[in-house]
Amino acid sequence: MANKAIEEATEEIKMEMTPMIDVTFLLLIFFLCSIKFKVLEGKLQTYLPKDVGVNTTPQQKMLEKVxxxxxxxLTREKLDLEQIANYRKWYDAGGWKEDQVELYFQGKKLxxxxxxxxxxxDLRERIPPPEDPEEEDTLKMNLEAMKGCIYEDIVKVVDVALAAKFTSITFRGIEADA
Amino acid sequence: MKTGKDAVLDPPEMNMTPMIDIVFQLIIFFMIVIDLSQKDLEDLVLPMSKMAVDDEPEEGRLYVNINRKGEYVLKRQKLDLNALENQLMLRVDQPRKDGEPTRDEMGLATRPILIRCDQASEFKHVQKVMFICGKEGLKIWKVELAAGQESKDEEE
Known part of the structure; x- marks a missing residue:
C-alpha cells in the first residue's frame, strides 16, 4: 500500500495535449479568417453637376475651357464587335500602352x-487654382472619349489632369449604341 | 481514489474545452457568413491610377460594377440599364443607418455611388451610369470611380 502511494507521488504528470492542439488550430483558423490584407483599391472622386432649378449665382469669372x-x-476606323473582341485579346496580352490612344488637345494632336x-x-501655371478649395475653378477640362475608348484610357488621362491640378473635369457626350 | 461519501460530495468539474471549441466554431461560421454577404464588390481588374485616393466608404454608399463585357452588376445580379435605374431608385432613398437624411436641401442624394468598371470595358458604360445618376428621382451627384492605387514614385 505504501509502495503504491510513493509510486503515485513520483509519477510524472502528463499534460493532456489534444484539447490544446484543438484550441490552437481553432485560433489559427480564426486569425487566418480575420486577417484583412491591405486593400489597394482607391477611388477618383468626381461630382456630377448640381443643375437644380435656375442658377441664380452671377457668372462673374470668365471660364477657360480645355x-x-x-x-x-485600333477601333477608330471600323468598329464592329468582332474587332472589339480581337482588340480585347490583344489588349489582354499586352496591357495598356500609350500608343493605343490618340490624344487631341484643343483640336491639336499630341x-x-x-x-x-x-x-x-503650362495652362495651370497661367491660371492658378483657386486658393479656397470651395471656390469654383475657372479652368475647366472637357474630356471627350470617342467611340471604343475604354475605362483605362480615361483613368490615365484623368490621372494626368489631376496631377496638373485640374479639379474641374467634365465628361462629354454619350455615344449612341452600336 | 475517492470512493463512497467523498465522491458524492466532490463538486462536479466542468470540461471547458468542448465549449471553447464550439464558441470558436460559431465565431468562424458567422465570420464566413458575413463575408459571403458582402456582395457589392465584383471581381474586376481595375486600372491603376497614381492620383487615386484611399477609399473610405461613406455609410450607405451605392455600388455599381461593370464587367469586361459591359454588363452592369449590382449585388451579384446582372441588370440592364432600366433595371439598374429601378434598383438605384429603390436604394437611394432607403433610410441611412447613421441617421443622416438621404436628401440635402437641394433635393440631391447624400449617398455617393462607386462605379467599379473593368479596365478594358468601354467607357460609354460608365457614362451611361453617370447619366442615370443625374436623372430626376435619383440625383446622385457624388460619383466615385474605382481604380487601383499605383505608387506615385513609379515612373512609367
Whole structure:
C-alpha cells in the first residue's frame, strides 16, 4: 500500500495535449479568417453637376475651357464587335500602352501623355487654382472619349489632369449604341 | 481514489474545452457568413491610377460594377440599364443607418455611388451610369470611380 502511494507521488504528470492542439488550430483558423490584407483599391472622386432649378449665382469669372479628346487607334476606323473582341485579346496580352490612344488637345494632336501633361501644367501655371478649395475653378477640362475608348484610357488621362491640378473635369457626350 | 461519501460530495468539474471549441466554431461560421454577404464588390481588374485616393466608404454608399463585357452588376445580379435605374431608385432613398437624411436641401442624394468598371470595358458604360445618376428621382451627384492605387514614385 505504501509502495503504491510513493509510486503515485513520483509519477510524472502528463499534460493532456489534444484539447490544446484543438484550441490552437481553432485560433489559427480564426486569425487566418480575420486577417484583412491591405486593400489597394482607391477611388477618383468626381461630382456630377448640381443643375437644380435656375442658377441664380452671377457668372462673374470668365471660364477657360480645355478640350481633350481621346481616340482609340485600333477601333477608330471600323468598329464592329468582332474587332472589339480581337482588340480585347490583344489588349489582354499586352496591357495598356500609350500608343493605343490618340490624344487631341484643343483640336491639336499630341505625341502622348507626357505632352498632354506639359500642356496642362503650362495652362495651370497661367491660371492658378483657386486658393479656397470651395471656390469654383475657372479652368475647366472637357474630356471627350470617342467611340471604343475604354475605362483605362480615361483613368490615365484623368490621372494626368489631376496631377496638373485640374479639379474641374467634365465628361462629354454619350455615344449612341452600336 | 475517492470512493463512497467523498465522491458524492466532490463538486462536479466542468470540461471547458468542448465549449471553447464550439464558441470558436460559431465565431468562424458567422465570420464566413458575413463575408459571403458582402456582395457589392465584383471581381474586376481595375486600372491603376497614381492620383487615386484611399477609399473610405461613406455609410450607405451605392455600388455599381461593370464587367469586361459591359454588363452592369449590382449585388451579384446582372441588370440592364432600366433595371439598374429601378434598383438605384429603390436604394437611394432607403433610410441611412447613421441617421443622416438621404436628401440635402437641394433635393440631391447624400449617398455617393462607386462605379467599379473593368479596365478594358468601354467607357460609354460608365457614362451611361453617370447619366442615370443625374436623372430626376435619383440625383446622385457624388460619383466615385474605382481604380487601383499605383505608387506615385513609379515612373512609367
Amino acid at each position: 478640350d481633350v479628346r481621346i481616340y482609340r487607334t 505625341a502622348g501623355l507626357k505632352e498632354l501633361k506639359k500642356q496642362l501644367e
